[in-house]
Structures are given as C-alpha cells and as structure tokens.
Amino acid sequence: MSDDFANDVAEGLSATPKTLPSKYFYDAAGDDLFIQIMDLPEYYLTRAEMEIFREQTDSLIKALGQRPEKPFELVELGAGDGQKTFHLLKKLLSDGYDFTYVPVDISANVLEHLKNFLKKELPDLKIRIEQGDYFKRLKGLQETAQPRVILYLGSNLGNLTDEKSKAFMEKLSRRLTPGDRLVLGVDKKKSADIVLPAYNDSKGVTAAFNLNLLTRINRDLGGEFKLEQFRHAPEYDEENGIAISYLESLVDQDIIIGALDRTFNFTKGEKIKVEISRKYDLPIIRKIIADTPFEIETVFKDSQDLYLDIVLLRD
Ligand SMILES: C[S@@+](CC[C@H](N)C(=O)[O-])C[C@H]1O[C@@H](n2cnc3c(N)ncnc32)[C@H](O)[C@@H]1O
Known part of the structure; x- marks a missing residue:
C-alpha cells in the first residue's frame, strides 16, 4: 500500500x-x-439509502432473485461501516437464506470494526472479509461456484468519471455469471442548493x-x-x-x-x-452499462426521491 x-x-x-x-x-x-x-444534517445520501434498506427490505430481497435453500455470496464493494447492509443481512438471516457475506474494503481498520460489530449483532452470519482495492480484487470474484449478489452502495461509482465507470462495469460484468445481480446505489442528479x-x-x-x-x-x-x-x-x-x-x-x-x-x-x-x-439518472446509467451484459431489473427510490438503488441483472 x-x-x-x-x-x-x-x-x-x-x-x-x-x-x-x-x-x-x-x-x-x-x-x-x-x-x-x-x-x-447536510449529508442526505446516507439517510436516503438507509431508508431504502430499512423500509423496503422485503422487496429488495425479492429483487435479489435468490432462493433460501441455495447458497449464494453477498459481496459488498467498499463496505465501510455496513450500517445499511446490516438491515439486509438481518432480514436475510431471519428469512433463512443460506449465504456468505464478503465485505471488501481498502481500509483494514473499517473491516475489523465491521467484523466485530457483525459478530456481536449477528453471530450466525457467515462472513469472509477481504482487504484491498476492489479494482484489483475483481479477479478473486471468478473463483466461486455459488451465485453472487454484488452490493456497490454509497454512490461509490460516482467517484469515477463516466468513462472509467463504463470500463469498471464491463470488467465487473465479465467476472460475474449469468443470473448474478448487482445492487448499485447512486445519488440522483439534483439542484446545487x-x-x-x-x-x-x-x-x-x-x-x-x-x-x-x-x-x-x-x-x-x-x-x-x-x-x-x-x-x-x-x-x-x-x-x-x-x-x-x-x-x-x-x-x-x-x-x-x-x-x-x-x-x-x-x-x-x-x-x-x-x-x-x-450524480445520476436512469439515462446516464443506461449509457454506462450500454456495452455490458447488465440490464436494469428493478429500481428502488427513497420517499424524497433523492437517491436510487438499482438492481442490475447480469444476462
Ligand atoms: C463513501 S464510503 C461508503 C461506505 C458504504 N458503502 C456506505 O454506503 O455507507 C466508501 C468506502 O469504500 C472504501 N473504498 C473506497 N475506495 C475503495 C477501493 N478502491 N477499494 C476498496 N475500498 C474502497 C472506503 O474505505 C470506504 O469504506
């Protein structure tokens, strides 16, 4: 490093x-x-995405397209403190889904906190932490036979130019298998104020x-x-x-x-x-994924229409 x-x-x-x-x-x-x-108070992004994960958990789980009895991997790129994902993990466990949570983050410190927090709050959770730059760790994604759901939240994609986002989405899609899904959390285009x-x-x-x-x-x-x-x-x-x-x-x-x-x-x-x-809208996202095998399957919005969580299916 x-x-x-x-x-x-x-x-x-x-x-x-x-x-x-x-x-x-x-x-x-x-x-x-x-x-x-x-x-x-000014940082609306986390609250808006948190609301989607907290209030629409059942619909979100349905949109992931997994069956409880079939093991899958839930990989989170840039997991951070995992507070939004926590709602999803908790519900997946209580609904009896068989899955392993794989948070990937560049910060060893944040992963250690996350692991300790989840061990305490969700002792039955299967977790495998992966420290490193997710741009470099995409290769590791190939090495599993299980279906995968990738979480890429917090408008992390927005730290890339559209050109780099296109290249990233293309590379990511090549590491996935048809039927895998990506939950992409992005901030909506809106006014400067x-x-x-x-x-x-x-x-x-x-x-x-x-x-x-x-x-x-x-x-x-x-x-x-x-x-x-x-x-x-x-x-x-x-x-x-x-x-x-x-x-x-x-x-x-x-x-x-x-x-x-x-x-x-x-x-x-x-x-x-x-x-x-x-900041994004659906036409911008469609352009970014145009040359990839991803297609938009379901779109979740918060109640104030500030933020989008988009479920993409890898065709
Ligand atoms: C903006 S925070 C978002 C955290 C969380 N996903 C959320 O939505 O609240 C970004 C997180 O991604 C991690 N991160 C940023 N760039 C990264 C990279 N290239 N590889 C791996 N992790 C990265 C940071 O360490 C941080 O924990």
Missing part, C-alpha cells in the same frame, strides 16, 4: 492539473470523519476529511504540507450533475515530500482535484 500510495501521490501531484485519488481518504482518522459525515452543502457542511467535517489526505501524506510519506495553507473548495456543475472537491493552495508555496525525494510547487489559487461525486 505504501508503495502504491507513494506512486499515486507522485503521479497525481506531477499532473496538470494536480490530482490525488480519493481512495486514500480512508485511514483510521478518515474512517472516523466519514462516519461523522454520514450523520451530518441540495448537493453543495452535502460536500461543504457548516461544521467543517467534510473540510477536515478532505484535508486529512494531506496529513496522511505528511505522516506516511514525510510530506511537509501546512494544512492552514490549503482550503477545501467544492464545486458543483448542476447541468452535468458533477460535484468536485478540490484542495486549494492559499499561497505560492513549495512542498517537500521526503519519501519521494521531490518538491512540488503550488501557485496561489492552484487546486488539487481530490474527488468527483457524479
């Missing part, structure tokens, strides 16, 4: 414009901050979450970022439905990163792109 991190930071900060991959937000401090973000506050809350938790990436570079790679000389600066392109989080340099400055043996120059106002959060 440290080598990957060093290479990705070197590559991202050498690019024009500068970028850093959002997957590195999630160290122990980042995991904690993200849990706080999910509780913020709702979206922007979700990435710029009044308590500054999202700012701290984004700036933590610089703290992580300082700690793990001997970086010399001064956090007070950067600010979190999110933007939202309402027409195209794309939110982008930047870290903006407040002064002209040179930053040494010891482990890379490099100095990076920043001009005042220069921005590092740290995350995109794409």
Whole structure:
C-alpha cells in the first residue's frame, strides 16, 4: 500500500492539473470523519439509502432473485461501516437464506470494526472479509461456484468519471455469471442548493476529511504540507450533475515530500482535484452499462426521491 500510495501521490501531484485519488481518504482518522459525515444534517445520501434498506427490505430481497435453500455470496464493494447492509443481512438471516457475506474494503481498520460489530449483532452470519482495492480484487470474484449478489452502495461509482465507470462495469460484468445481480446505489442528479452543502457542511467535517489526505501524506510519506495553507473548495456543475472537491493552495508555496525525494510547487489559487461525486439518472446509467451484459431489473427510490438503488441483472 505504501508503495502504491507513494506512486499515486507522485503521479497525481506531477499532473496538470494536480490530482490525488480519493481512495486514500480512508485511514483510521478518515474512517472516523466519514462516519461523522454520514450523520451530518447536510449529508442526505446516507439517510436516503438507509431508508431504502430499512423500509423496503422485503422487496429488495425479492429483487435479489435468490432462493433460501441455495447458497449464494453477498459481496459488498467498499463496505465501510455496513450500517445499511446490516438491515439486509438481518432480514436475510431471519428469512433463512443460506449465504456468505464478503465485505471488501481498502481500509483494514473499517473491516475489523465491521467484523466485530457483525459478530456481536449477528453471530450466525457467515462472513469472509477481504482487504484491498476492489479494482484489483475483481479477479478473486471468478473463483466461486455459488451465485453472487454484488452490493456497490454509497454512490461509490460516482467517484469515477463516466468513462472509467463504463470500463469498471464491463470488467465487473465479465467476472460475474449469468443470473448474478448487482445492487448499485447512486445519488440522483439534483439542484446545487441540495448537493453543495452535502460536500461543504457548516461544521467543517467534510473540510477536515478532505484535508486529512494531506496529513496522511505528511505522516506516511514525510510530506511537509501546512494544512492552514490549503482550503477545501467544492464545486458543483448542476447541468452535468458533477460535484468536485478540490484542495486549494492559499499561497505560492513549495512542498517537500521526503519519501519521494521531490518538491512540488503550488501557485496561489492552484487546486488539487481530490474527488468527483457524479450524480445520476436512469439515462446516464443506461449509457454506462450500454456495452455490458447488465440490464436494469428493478429500481428502488427513497420517499424524497433523492437517491436510487438499482438492481442490475447480469444476462
Ligand atoms: C463513501 S464510503 C461508503 C461506505 C458504504 N458503502 C456506505 O454506503 O455507507 C466508501 C468506502 O469504500 C472504501 N473504498 C473506497 N475506495 C475503495 C477501493 N478502491 N477499494 C476498496 N475500498 C474502497 C472506503 O474505505 C470506504 O469504506
């Protein structure tokens, strides 16, 4: 991980414009901050998806197309704290389904918490945790004879450009068997007055979450970022439905990163792109899956029409 991190930071900060991959937000401090973000009044995404998982659990289970007596794997990409999935797991167990839950996450810390939480709350659950980057772990998906349901929630897909989403969905579909299903949770395209506050809350938790990436570079790679000389600066392109989080340099400055043996120059106002959060509607999703064997089977919405959980069948 440290080598990957060093290479990705070197590559991202050498690019024009500068970028850093959002997957590195999630160290122990980042995991904690993200849990706080999910509780913020402005961050409607988690509450909307949670409502779908809590209030429509039976319909969701029906849409997964599994039979209780036939074992299957429930694989979750980027599982995080698993709080939404918990409703599904609990109901699947009480309905007598025979399944193994496989949460995949880049954060070892988050997986350890999740495992302990589920052991306590659902002692009968069969669980196999897999730590790593899910883009790299897709290969492992081939090695099972059981049918699979993949959960990809939290609008994680939205951290990719549409081009990369297409490639990812195509790769994922090739690892699946006809009849497998993917539950894709995505944030709906909507106006800036709702979206922007979700990435710029009044308590500054999202700012701290984004700036933590610089703290992580300082700690793990001997970086010399001064956090007070950067600010979190999110933007939202309402027409195209794309939110982008930047870290903006407040002064002209040179930053040494010891482990890379490099100095990076920043001009005042220069921005590092740290995350995109794409917003969707069904036509956008149809375009993304157009060249894949996925087809839209069932669509779940929350009561305020903010969010979608889409069940895709692998033909
Ligand atoms: C936005 S959180 C969503 C968590 C949860 N799925 C939810 O909906 O609440 C993203 C989670 O995905 C994980 N993650 C992000 N990029 C990843 C990657 N490339 N590979 C594996 N896990 C990743 C993070 O560690 C984090 O736990």
